[in-house]
Amino acid sequence: MTLKYDVIVVGAGPAGSMAAKHASDKGSRVLLVERKNEVGVPSHCAGFLMRRAENHVNLNDEIVADKIYGFKCYDPDGNNAVARSRNHIGYTIRREALDKYLASQAINSGVDLMIGATAVGARRVSGRVKVNITHLNEEISVDAKIIIGADGVESNVAKWFGLEKPSDLTPCAQFDAVTKSPEVSRDLIEMYIGHRWTPKGFGWIFPRGGDVVKVGIGVKGGKKPAVSFLKDFINLHPVVSKKLAQAKFIRLSGGIVPLGGPVERTVDNNVILTGTAAGLINPVSGGGNDYAVICGGLAGDTAGEAVEKGDFSRRFLCRYEDSWKSIFGKELRYGYLGRIVLQNMPDRLYRKFISTLQGEEGIVEMLVNYDVERLLHLVAEKSPMLSSFIKGARRFSRLLT
């Protein structure tokens, strides 16, 4: 069986559903394929969403778990710096609900959604794309003008069309835990750094509504699996072990976060990459939900316009790349510098780093705006030791000199 569409989107995560909806809103015939049997399930995400996404999604009560007002950052010994805002800076969300909501919005806009449908191959044929899908033990061929790869970290779409895949892969492990502990922040994101607990990575505790929290880690170094580091983080970390001493663990999940920044090219003839498939994740925080929602929409807009104009060339599709770069290019470049700084900083400098942030005005705005440049400038001004370390990291950063 061969189906004909203007646009095929691979992956019904937030990036794919947004892309599909936006392309359909421009009048394109759109097919959205998702290999899972249920959109959004299982979810691997810790669920923090920056407030800037709320202009693009109607965040209803089913999606929002908690409002977040700032950050609490811990050094390896458990000392912390708090950056709190008067207004909320984001949300913790139920990702399953977000994914389902966005997919239903796409369907309401006229998108055909196929679940349990895995794209298994794709190629360019005479200025169009042919995509092979396996759906309920049936082989389907789809003929389309544009393919949007929103297929996450392992992006096969990128591979099939010779584009770079996301880099700096960081394995993560996470528990959903139930705890009534008053020590756990219910309106702040808690972040933990220190190679002893999370080599070349970070740990987190996020409130998830009611008594539920998500406790997780991402690690790049170390000689054991992420889940073993997670167990030590929970049982031995001087702060986390006390906070979660009475906690009951109800779900284990995991995934891979690429922290290498956006891939070199996010478009080619007939092809667009978006969301994690394009490496659109902030290298400092590992957060990508906001980029997925916003850049997914931009990808769909450009695909829709390309169909209207009958031009599927890389040159035309570059409009998408130009638009996401004009919004996020700088913060993602500096984010990569921030990652180089953080993952190479020895534990003794982490202590200095956190202590220079303590009581500083304006930190929360810097973090919310991903203004790594200002943040590094501030800590460098306060500590000659950090200053010379940051200068060294700058030289190593591949994106900034």
Ligand SMILES: Cc1cc2nc3c(=O)[nH]c(=O)nc-3n(C[C@H](O)[C@H](O)[C@H](O)COP(=O)(O)OP(=O)(O)OC[C@H]3O[C@@H](n4cnc5c(N)ncnc54)[C@H](O)[C@@H]3O)c2cc1C
């Ligand atoms: C442990 C962990 C915690 C995280 N926590 C946060 C957080 O708190 N805040 C934040 O902002 N970000 C977080 N992230 C990152 C966030 O999950 C991603 O930025 C976000 O999911 C990107 O959405 P996406 O639509 O690009 O990709 P995904 O959500 O990964 O969706 C890709 C979809 O494509 C489907 N797919 C893949 N291949 C195929 C195929 N061949 N055929 C059909 N379908 C296919 C997959 O099944 C999947 O549904 C976290 C990531 C991890 C791993």
